[in-house]
Amino acid sequence: MTSRIRNAYDIRVEEGVINPDPAQLGLIAELERLEDDLSQRGLFGKVPAVRGIYIWGPPGRGKSMLMDLFYSAIPEQRKVRAHFHAFMARVHDLVRQWREGDKIQRKAVFGVHKGDDPIPPVAALIASEARLLCFDELQVTDIADAMILGRLFDALFEKKVVLAITSNRAPEDLYKNGINRQLFLPFIDMLREKTVVVETAGARDFRLDRLAGDKVWFSTGAEGAVAAFELLWSDLKGGEPEEPTSLTVLGREVTVDRTVGGMARAKFDDLCGKPLGPQDYLAIAKRFHTLFLENVPKLGPNNRQEARRLVTLIDALYEAKTRLVVLADAEPEVLYPEGDGAFEFERTVSRLNEMRSQSWLENEPEALKTH
Template sequence: MPSLTRAAYDRRLESGALTADPAQETAITALSRLERDLAKGGWLFRKPPQVKGLYLWGPPGRGKSMLMDLFYAEAPEPRKTRAHFHAFMARVHDLIRQWREGDSAQRKAVFGQSKGDDPIAPTAELIASEARLLCFDELQVTDIADAMILGRLFEALFEHRVVLAITSNRSPDDLYVNGINRPLFEPFIDIIKERCAVVQMAGGRDWRLARMANSRLWYSGLDMGRSQAFEHLWEDLKGDEPEEPAHLAVTGRNVVIERTVGGLARATFAELCARPLGASDYLAMAERFHTLFLEGVPVLGPDSQQEARRLVTLIDALYEARTRLVVLAEAAPEALYPKGVGAFEFERTVSRLNQMSSADWLEQADAA
């Protein structure tokens, strides 16, 4: 049977919307296999057949999310869900909380059952009742709470014949490296390798980096059409993927970034530097996202000492993590904080901002 995913990809090649890439060809072949396997069985089976999923990994910018978009649109499975992995896990933790805190009536209202102390089985059963195919973008594990439940959760999901299609920047063996109690996480790695074909998008071109290299990364008040150019680059990088909030668990708090697409995040200066956020919050953002679009950066004066200090801390976190940064500001870095407490120390941040706006920085960030 012809692959609808491949046909959709070929149409984009023919129209010039995409350029042929051997790394993407490897991924399309793997996704086409999964599409065909999902189509097997149909109504003749009382239960859907076991289908080996797909774990697609490789460096950022190679088009993994775009290819997942094509596959998800064409996959012949009516019960399917597409989600960023962190959003999925946030829901899982909420379901676990509802099971633990709910009485019998509340459990039945959400899960359709109420007996037992272990929340994993009813949570997995509920998720499996909603979708046979789960498509996840940007799987990475940094939170110990996620790490401790993933093995049991996905073992239960596979018992219900759920099929996974996953993208990640890391190979399965490199997930949660150096994490706390990692041996307890390793069964999840074994399950993924057993139940999914692991396919690497090796080499290939970083299309996101190429787009950024041909664009400005710092848009200041002196630039004509700066807002439009900033917006155009955001739209170009995120493509057709929908924006969604990201929830970062930081020392027991829920830090929300309202506009995210996979590893891309977009926020205003007020959201990140006018709120009481600190180094741990910014480090979590830098770890979670490979690119930050920061807009609405004002010229700061002596009465903006706290905002300037937070901006310094934010840039330090992004710099150390080699995060890509696109900025829409009222002025050039040198003119952002000319006077005030810490203005002299701010000169180091000016130097870092200029470095992060260079082509050399993009190349370093890609190699990191």
């Protein structure tokens, strides 16, 4: 009997949605193993412990695509798919709620109220919601995350929570050169014990293929531009849910409302119509490998502040080699024809045109190098 993940993969190959890649066959086989293990029941109906999967390798080798298929196909009812940043943000918020909450507040959120240690109730709450946790783009750069992960996942594994993870780094390279890394090493040992580590290879970068095979600047005056922009976003994000991501910049929170893994989508007014500065844009460029920027208007003398911010945003994206997809009211050359700084804007026009080229898309964004 064909597994659900194999059947879903074969259908998409037949439909031409994805191209078969022999380098992925070992990974598919391991996902089939996990699918089968999750379906098993022990004696007297008990749920057995299941070893999860840790998928790592270079960007664009189909890790997230196969995780999409696996998550959609698996019949497990208690499952959660999340970007690792979002998951850890919630964990820290739950820890805060436990520490700051009184008896009634703790009881309302966690179902219990006794104790000083927030990890057991937080782990119990997460385990009650999901037997299977699927994480995209696992990376650990924050010492607060590093210090909490070992104890949290030790508690989750005790409750037989199963992990399916994608990352650009091997487990032993996580939190490399981080502060007090020796305290993080037990978590790495735990990952290797509780998951099967699978390295992905292959020469194909599926995101690059998709972007390089289509234009990335859409002018609303052209027929079908809006639909094409939406289709490209839909194709690249696959079946993953969108969620907001908050970045801490100089003690402030900068939130991008629509994100999927390493991709972000934002309106021009949200990034350039608000008083954001270079550090905000640098944080966005370092966090996301691809930015979809929509509703970019044609600018004039009355929009000089917005034009100045757009210049700063593009500079940050350019330096980080971030991939940019734009839905605008005009081509770059006529976006800001007159007004303060219009002459200087010509450099931005040059950069925007370079960022549309296939050679630009062959660069590796800084956001991918940090994972």
